[in-house]
Amino acid sequence: MTAPARITYREAVKQGIREALLADPRVFLMGEDVGKYGGCFAVSKGLLDEFGEERIRDTPLSESAFVGAGIGAALGGLRPIVEVMTVNFSLLALDQIVNTAATLCHMSGGQFPVPVVIRMATGAGRQLAAQHSHSFEAWYAHVPGLRVVEPATIDDARGIMRAALASPDPVIVFEPISLYNMEGELTDAATKVQLEGARVHRAGDGVTLVTYGASLWRCVAAAESLAPEGIDAEIVDLRCLRPLDDATVLASVRKTRRVVIVDEGWRTCSLAAEVGQRIVEQGFYDLDAPIARVCTEEVPIPYPLHLEQAALPGPERIVAAVRRLFGHAD
């Protein structure tokens, strides 16, 4: 990985899985259509031919059953990667994830860790309508015993699988649907990706934009719009949604004193709410303006493109929220 190459997010995820399959015979991938069809989002295309049916397993349409099987395989000593098409389908496996994967290690006094990696696509932006466009990251980030990550960059997408498989805890990996086609440069940083910790994606001293997932790129666009106005935005990519990295967020807030949290989840009971409250608890006296949030409008995600885009926390809404923090009119 010495010469930087331009690849898609989809390719980066696939390379991560392939590397894991090559490196450890205990690793296998299973899920709906991951084999012959090559994955609902074409992430696993070609892996069946390379690794065979033993390690690239198509499953029946029963999320509860195959996530449960993945947990059992992890308990039995394997390192399963379970793909649950989109986050809404994971709700059918919620009991397995929350009541089994997250608890067994703790209920057994550490005797039975569950090193399963569960991947799922998340978010809106591809006109998949209300039932396939959710951002339920906050639901999983609520649960002790789970680790929750959401790579937003090519490097993170490429490197996260190695870190996730090395964890003894169940790891939920969210992959933003709208990023699969994103192209970017793959760098050596991909070899050093850690499971935990936020990252300053863009340094600045005027305002902190805290975000994760696809909204990272909305923040990047907003920061570019704000720069000519003399507002130098710092962008913090949370990366890991459980546990949250308070130190990186707070260090940025102490520098800029203003925060806008950008979250594709709905605002009520959101990750944005949690991050904002932590800032208040630990950084109240460093704030120079109320904490602002830009989240998805509280409606089931509409199908029509213009309405879907209007519901999402787009760059214009982020820019407007930042301007308000500086006392500027919209």
Next chain:
Amino acid sequence: MLTEFRLPALGADMDAGTLVEWHVAPGDRCRRGDVVAVVETDKGAIDVEIFVDGVVRELRVPPGTRVPVGTVLAVLDTEALAAAPESLPAPPPTSTAEGAVAASQQRAKISPAARKRAQELHVDVVSLRGSGPEGAITVQDVERAGPSPQPSPQPSPAVVGEGAAGMRAAIAAAMSRSKREIPHYYLATTVDVTSAVDWLAARNAAAPVTGRLLLPVLLVKAVALACREKAGFSGFYRDGRYDESPVVHVGVAVALRGGGLVAPALADTATRSLAELMDGFRDLVTRARAGRLRASELAAPTIILTSLGEASVDTVLPIIQPPQVAIVGAGVVHVRPWVVDGRVVPRHLLTLSLAADHRVSDGRLGAHFLARIAALIADPAAL
């Protein structure tokens, strides 16, 4: 969003008021700063300003009613003004704009970071104008008003360099607040300063030009010494409480050529010699007119002397600079007929005035204070 407009305390000791008259009716639009009602208090009828922009929805208190401070007088819709005709119906509360806060309008908004910074820099935030969201005072506002965070050998410029409009606005804010909050009382007395004028003439005749003293310097010293003797005139009234300053810093009002004025302090006035004060005075005037005052000098005065002698007025009735509690005025020195020992003789006369805060001192004490300044002036050699 509906906001309640409550009867504000229009003075530290006010706990109730009688609504005399409404200047608005339901449906009227009003802007922050508009006078919406007249309220009769113990200290007289007061125009009450509104602190929000909005449309009046309901008047809750009919004229003639006496109500306690804090009573809801009216209900305003603060979003009606912003709503465009083609906009959708008002969204439910969960969908209010990002970052909007349903804030109470009853106290000045200051960010937590700005409050902390103001404490560090000893800046009085009440007189600041906020530039942040909803007019909140921000760290930048505090630092602009306060001493430079890093001690620098050069005086920080731009303290008075924000342009005439900014200075006008600052004076407007401070003086409006003073007249709104401080119950002034005024005293004046004519003082025979012949002995001081003669003493200065004799002393200055023997001194080089740069070493000559001016009468205002004697007045500055006399005010400082009188403050040390009489409590209640050199200090700050904040949050309903007066604190006498342990050290007297007399500020001198300096008119600026472009309009406006500043009142930088001569630090620790009472312990400095007349020669030192003269040098300090000359330095302050020069730097004030060059726009190179230090913010700390502007924030420091515990009492101000304003001398309008150059403008040939007899009597000055000055306005106190909050949170100070007194200001001394000096008019022009006239040679006028005066009765001394039963005979009319020409004497140098000066009208000395005092505006003081009735929450802190009373007229009788003020009279003693003024008399003490006059007595000190009469014996310049002892200053």
